Amino acid sequence: MLNKKQTNTIEVSSDIAQVIQDGQQLVAYMAKDGQVSLDPDLAQVMIDAKYKLQKKQWNAQDEAHFLHSYDQLAKAVAPVSMESIRAISRSDNDKPSQAEKAVAWYRRYTLVALICLLFVQVYYLFGHALAHDLKDLYESRNEWHLKLDSEEPNSKEFKQIQSKYEEVGQRLDANYNLLKVWNRIWLMGFSFGSEIPPYSQEKLNVELRRLERAQADANALDNLNLAQTRLTARLQLFENMLFAQSVLEVLQGYVLPLLYGLLGAFIFVLRDLLREIRAITFTTDSEIRYRLRLTLGALGGMIIGWFLNPQELSGLASLSPMAMAFLMGYNVDVLFAIMDQIIDKLRGAMAANDGSKGKSIQGSGNG
Structure with missing residues (x-):
């Protein structure tokens, strides 16, 4: 019987060992901070996997059952993930977490952008x-x-x-x-x-x-x-x-709108960063997305005057160009929506023009 167990036992790869450790942390998160109730069966599978790994009693059936349970556990805690938990949690040597570093960076450069804006203004x-x-x-x-x-x-x-x-x-x-x-x-x-x-x-x-x-x-x-x-x-x-x-x-036309758009983007990033840290959803992808948001916000603040006249919209008639630049930097999706509307109008005008030309050619041919 002992020989049969030894025969069925397989060597656990480093990836599976890491997933088992991640499963322990997900269970601890759900038990401590999670908003979703912890399934006892899933918790038992995670705990058994830990001790089986220590006793080297791991086989292919255990691995398949564990991975299936881990998939259910990951879906239960979504959008929280192990990556987001690591990004927010401090390491063993008590160094600042990735989220804390991001907060410090964006807070510092928001202040720099504000000082530059005040100086230029x-x-x-x-x-x-x-x-x-x-x-x-x-x-x-x-x-x-x-x-x-x-x-x-x-x-x-x-x-x-x-x-x-x-x-x-x-x-x-x-x-x-x-x-x-x-x-x-x-x-x-x-x-x-x-x-x-x-x-x-x-x-x-x-x-x-x-x-x-x-x-x-x-x-x-x-x-x-x-x-x-x-x-x-x-x-x-x-x-x-x-x-x-x-x-x-x-x-007035370039530097100040760019700075106002950049400041608006920084404020959006700080607000969204706070939300993700509270929800424990901050990851490395968030950092990349925020950096791109700063670039888009600065460009959006600078070019909004090229596409939109405040007098054309009653809700924006009272806004100054700098206020519009700040709002476009804060919510650059509005700028994309305006650009899409302009493109749709151009397509409609081109289609109508092509249709009128086709009718005129057809009429001349019949004549």
């Missing part, structure tokens, strides 16, 4: 205010200059207008200096050379030669130098204004 608002005020002050100074030319030099109104003109000019210079500092962040510390265009430079040279031939006095030469300096200053002013306007458009 404040930088954008500051630059937008400077560019807007500078344009208004430049136009206002020109208006006061026209009023100044229309008044008598010694009149009371002339002095008042001159005082206001100088005040506006000082405010203009202050805004201009701040705008140049704002531009240096993107210029990496460089500044515009502001070379005078060849035609304008040649006009100044011709005027200078004319004054020299006429042996003009020092005042005329000084006025020419002032005109050249004023022209250079205006070129620098317009270059800085145009550059600032271009940067503001890039920030």
